[in-house]
Amino acid sequence: MDKEGGGNSSGGRQQSGKVTNISCPVCGESIEGLTKLNNHLDIDHGFDNGSPEVQKRNSKNPKTSKVQQIVKNHWQRPDSYGRAVCQECGSSSKKSNAFINCRKCGLIYCNLHCKNIIKLNTDAQYDPLHGKWYACCYRCFSERPGYNDYGSFVDKTSSFIGLRETKNEDKRLRLLQLENRLVRLVNGIASIHAKCKSSILMSFTMRNEASELERTVTPWRNDRGVLDCSVCFKPFGLTLWKHHCRLCGNIVCNRDETGCSSEISLQHLVNAAKDLPYQQKVSDLAEIDHSIRLCYKCIRSLYGERKFKKDLQKPKPQLLSLCESLESTSKLITDTISHMEKFMIRMDDSKIAEQIPKEEDMTESKKMRTKLLRSVAMYNSLARQVSRITPANPTEAKIKRSVQVASSTFINEKILSLKRVPGMIDDSPRTSSPIREPDKVKSTDLLFNNLTISEVKKYREELMVLKEQKFLVESMIEEAKKQRKFDEVATLSTNLNELSEQIATTQGNLGEQGFT
Amino acid sequence: MDLFTVADFYINRLVNSQARAGSTSLVEQNRIKALILDKDTTSTISMCATQSELLNHEIYLVDTIENDNRDVMRHLRCLVYVKPTEETIQALIRELENPRYGDYHIFFNNTVTKSQLERLAEADSMECVSKVEEIFQDYFILNEDLFSFDLPPENLFTNSLLWDEVGLTDCTKSLTSLLLSLKLKPEIRFDAPSRLCGKLAKEISYEINQNERSLFDFPPMDSPPVLVLLDRKTDPLTPLLQPWTYQSMINEYIGVKRNMVDLSKVPDIDKDLQKVTLSPRQDSFFKDTMYLNFGELGDKIKQYVDNYKDKTNTNSQINSIEDIKNFIEKYPEFRKLSGSVAKHMAIVGELDRQLQMRDVWEVSEVEQNLSVHKDDPEDFRDLVKILESPKIDKYYKLKLACIYALRQGNNNSQLNEIVQILQKQPLFPVDDINLFHKFRRIFGQNQAVDEGQGRYWERDDLLSELTKRFNSKVRNADSGNVFMQHIPKISKLLTDFSKNKVPKEQFKTLEETETSRNANASPPSQDLIVFVVGGVTFEEARFVHEFNETMRGKMRVILGGTSVISTHEYMESIRQTNNSGI
Ligand SMILES: [Zn+2]
Ligand SMILES: [Zn+2]
Ligand SMILES: [Zn+2]
Ligand SMILES: [Zn+2]
Numbered sequence A: 001m002d003k004e005g006g007g008n009s010s011g012g013r014q015q016s017g018k019v020t021n022i023s024c025p026v027c028g029e030s031i032e033g034l035t036k037l038n039n040h041l042d043i044d045h046g047f048d049n050g051s052p053e054v055q056k057r058n059s060k061n062p063k064t065s066k067v068q069q070i071v072k073n074h075w076q077r078p079d080s081y082g083r084a085v086c087q088e089c090g091s092s093s094k095k096s097n098a099f100i101n102c103r104k105c106g107l108i109y110c111n112l113h114c115k116n117i118i119k120l121n122t123d124a125q126y127d128p129l130h131g132k133w134y135a136c137c138y139r140c141f142s143e144r145p146g147y148n149d150y151g152s153f154v155d156k157t158s159s160f161i162g163l164r165e166t167k168n169e170d171k172r173l174r175l176l177q178l179e180n181r182l183v184r185l186v187n188g189i190a191s192i193h194a195k196c197k198s199s200i201l202m203s204f205t206m207r208n209e210a211s212e213l214e215r216t217v218t219p220w221r222n223d224r225g226v227l228d229c230s231v232c233f234k235p236f237g238l239t240l241w242k243h244h245c246r247l248c249g250n251i252v253c254n255r256d257e258t259g260c261s262s263e264i265s266l267q268h269l270v271n272a273a274k275d276l277p278y279q280q281k282v283s284d285l286a287e288i289d290h291s292i293r294l295c296y297k298c299i300r301s302l303y304g305e306r307k308f309k310k311d312l313q314k315p316k317p318q319l320l321s322l323c324e325s326l327e328s329t330s331k332l333i334t335d336t337i338s339h340m341e342k343f344m345i346r347m348d349d350s351k352i353a354e355q356i357p358k359e360e361d362m363t364e365s366k367k368m369r370t371k372l373l374r375s376v377a378m379y380n381s382l383a384r385q386v387s388r389i390t391p392a393n394p395t396e397a398k399i400k401r402s403v404q405v406a407s408s409t410f411i412n413e414k415i416l417s418l419k420r421v422p423g424m425i426d427d428s429p430r431t432s433s434p435i436r437e438p439d440k441v442k443s444t445d446l447l448f449n450n451l452t453i454s455e456v457k458k459y460r461e462e463l464m465v466l467k468e469q470k471f472l473v474e475s476m477i478e479e480a481k482k483q484r485k486f487d488e489v490a491t492l493s494t495n496l497n498e499l500s501e502q503i504a505t506t507q508g509n510l511g512e513q514g515f516t
Numbered sequence B: 001m002d003l004f005t006v007a008d009f010y011i012n013r014l015v016n017s018q019a020r021a022g023s024t025s026l027v028e029q030n031r032i033k034a035l036i037l038d039k040d041t042t043s044t045i046s047m048c049a050t051q052s053e054l055l056n057h058e059i060y061l062v063d064t065i066e067n068d069n070r071d072v073m074r075h076l077r078c079l080v081y082v083k084p085t086e087e088t089i090q091a092l093i094r095e096l097e098n099p100r101y102g103d104y105h106i107f108f109n110n111t112v113t114k115s116q117l118e119r120l121a122e123a124d125s126m127e128c129v130s131k132v133e134e135i136f137q138d139y140f141i142l143n144e145d146l147f148s149f150d151l152p153p154e155n156l157f158t159n160s161l162l163w164d165e166v167g168l169t170d171c172t173k174s175l176t177s178l179l180l181s182l183k184l185k186p187e188i189r190f191d192a193p194s195r196l197c198g199k200l201a202k203e204i205s206y207e208i209n210q211n212e213r214s215l216f217d218f219p220p221m222d223s224p225p226v227l228v229l230l231d232r233k234t235d236p237l238t239p240l241l242q243p244w245t246y247q248s249m250i251n252e253y254i255g256v257k258r259n260m261v262d263l264s265k266v267p268d269i270d271k272d273l274q275k276v277t278l279s280p281r282q283d284s285f286f287k288d289t290m291y292l293n294f295g296e297l298g299d300k301i302k303q304y305v306d307n308y309k310d311k312t313n314t315n316s317q318i319n320s321i322e323d324i325k326n327f328i329e330k331y332p333e334f335r336k337l338s339g340s341v342a343k344h345m346a347i348v349g350e351l352d353r354q355l356q357m358r359d360v361w362e363v364s365e366v367e368q369n370l371s372v373h374k375d376d377p378e379d380f381r382d383l384v385k386i387l388e389s390p391k392i393d394k395y396y397k398l399k400l401a402c403i404y405a406l407r408q409g410n411n412n413s414q415l416n417e418i419v420q421i422l423q424k425q426p427l428f429p430v431d432d433i434n435l436f437h438k439f440r441r442i443f444g445q446n447q448a449v450d451e452g453q454g455r456y457w458e459r460d461d462l463l464s465e466l467t468k469r470f471n472s473k474v475r476n477a478d479s480g481n482v483f484m485q486h487i488p489k490i491s492k493l494l495t496d497f498s499k500n501k502v503p504k505e506q507f508k509t510l511e512e513t514e515t516s517r518n519a520n521a522s523p524p525s526q527d528l529i530v531f532v533v534g535g536v537t538f539e540e541a542r543f544v545h546e547f548n549e550t551m552r553g554k555m556r557v558i559l560g561g562t563s564v565i566s567t568h569e570y571m572e573s574i575r576q577t578n579n580s581g582i
């Protein structure tokens, strides 16, 4: 492997001693000793790194051969006893031919652990394009940039948004025009309405004037030559009549099945787009009894996005918000558990060292335990709430199933493994244990005070858990008072208050079933 | 170069997707996510991630883009992961015109075209898309070092020399995505006599050059990776032989598609076991046994049962798979205890049943002897005996005849004798006799043409130290195993690559790159992607796996194919081959 040859501490050429077989890093052929390997590399593979032979040949021009020499001053040297130790396996020897310096990092390796090759420049830096091949260790080999890389990806968001902007510009202009026409129609009809409100011929004049207004606001498309509906493309005929959309002027049919156009009352039009600048108050427009025909496309462009945005503002379905709370609680529990585990390891250590546990550690431990107990109870109650929800649609049913799988996995994997935490799991099969898998509600359950039997059961269980916790917190407060830890008493008291509130709510839920 | 690591990386990008900073819309507050896939990405995801991994990332709903009956759930965030085919782009356009969810992050498993992106942008008038990203996994990962495009050979080629246009495009795209996912800008070497490989090499190289600046902008390597394109026709023998390792036997006798094994046709199968998934990823027993041969596999299962026996102090003689099955029936709790072993028990039982029923042991021995010996009269006698035996399936007879023709292509009198024997068999289809002649035409002619290159594969005398060492390691494992004498050509190819001794006449490069010019001076390649046009076998995957184990720390190989084929699929692909151009 030593392609530089003589004169260095570890790779020096052996004049005597046992010659070991080395396999060529290029072709894998087995070769007796480093000298022969050098020759083999030079002759068979055209390596030419200023090996001694080459230097001798070029001896008339020592400068160029010096330039070709790779730096060695970063090489690790054998220790003061002349012993070299392999970085990888720790084997050591005083024989210099048993060891190699990695040409890149310079560390010492045994023959077995310096079998890779790398292209380096004369500064021993990785140079994939202009370097020459040298022996190196596996670490230097595998740390080459790009060697262990993977996972290209291309973010197309900007170009997508750019394209969307240009596409939407036209759409927005058209929408503006439609909105403008709608506002003019509404305003016009409102003033016609105001004018003829008192007239006897009100409905008659209004219809006439309104239809005149409609045609001034929107130029109607000439219906001659138009043979089929511009939405569904069905040909017009005796049974399929032509209608004009009052906003875009296009000619459409009025089939119910396709909904190509519909007559929509002014009140609905205004209500679904309250944000537009009408002259009258939206509430004042309610009394006008007038409808306008709009085509499907106009309805979609005017109201589609408004509906989408409005839906987003609506409160989340209860199932989803419960899912999110479950998630947050599970994160809280996981965090607390890992805190506690670290803490307990520390406590164990101090026990081994026979130190008396510090008081603040004790209270810290209690605090964490309370926190854990409470969040577990919370998790449990949330999980039960999820199982009580009746899904609004098949998708919600799927989500509900997923959540139930997730929560029972969480309970099995995280919480049930908490046996080491004192007070966490009751070994006795009492129902008051805070950890139980959520039951499913059977539809056959009888209704009881608007609650099913199993709901009553659950609330009662919840109540018991809460009461047990309350008792726990109360005793902790007593303890803290005895030890005169008043800020802790304060926090615990807040806990206690919250618990009492929760108990009150649950009792409220249970109604008279709560008194057992 | 572990493909599962790549898959993990991409799945993480997907499930942890965040919209860019600044867009703090209302929907950002929604955390529950839906994952919408198409028929391709559904497999991609299910082969690499488990349900609980998805649940851990608040993905509570998984559905397909093709499903039009999805409910509107405006408070869900939607992660879309699809292959950019015309079909899914259409579906996506419909989705964006009437968005069911509040917010969309769209991921493609390969490059999208400008016009596809334009059409999507036009459809998104509600501006509900907040992220579009290309990731590159347009392929299926079977093992950490094996991938497949699942493109069956029937649709890929116009005839044995010509690509179908769509097939070529699909294959090029998928292979490009593989290179991008591994961040490789390889030198391409292709099976010189193969026109299919030559064409594919040009296409890939064009793809790379087109995107050199944008996509293939990887740091240069001192030893550039190599993409080797191999034609199935170069080694037709390997996919004809009955396989004996666990993974390949499952594919041969039961069938496994995208990690799904359909056991519903197995007699008396348990209800829970009708459809099972098999992944070295999620099933440690399978990971331990997938490369074992049938004998070793039996031992491994016996170990499991013995362990159980020791624990429970039960006494039953267990010497055969039948015994094991009886044991399980007697001790149902073993099933619960052993988890996935019950599944493997059902599979192994079925394999055993089929081997017995079809006399595979007998057939395989003759196959193996024919493929490693040349002109052995005893082999020929065995062959004739099988061909004349009334209990052997006609499929195996036809296959044996083909194997014989491959190995002894010039012995016309014996080949004619074989045809006569086959014709004499009751109910032997004329169609199969024709297939035999077709087989001879395809491979007989090829061999005559490649006489020069053909010799490359026969040069056993050049087997160097390393090949011998490598092969002997493999052979030792099956020492004296008559059923596994044959060594696929890929084995020689890999050893030659590891010594930098693959002749340029046999595996051409497209252009004279610096490395290929100084091939002598440069050390062997460190990273190889070997891609088999026309389908790869699990048996070859085992060789690649063993090669990787031997070369750990020096060389890494990933194997792939247009599909993974069984002997049936290979025979069928020859039957389907268009006669023109042969
Ligand atoms: Zn060599
Ligand atoms: Zn060492
Ligand atoms: Zn190093
Ligand atoms: Zn219509």
Ligand SMILES: [Zn+2]
Binding pocket: A245, A246, A247, A248, A249, A250, A294, A295, A296, A297, A298, A299
């Ligand atoms: Zn209109």
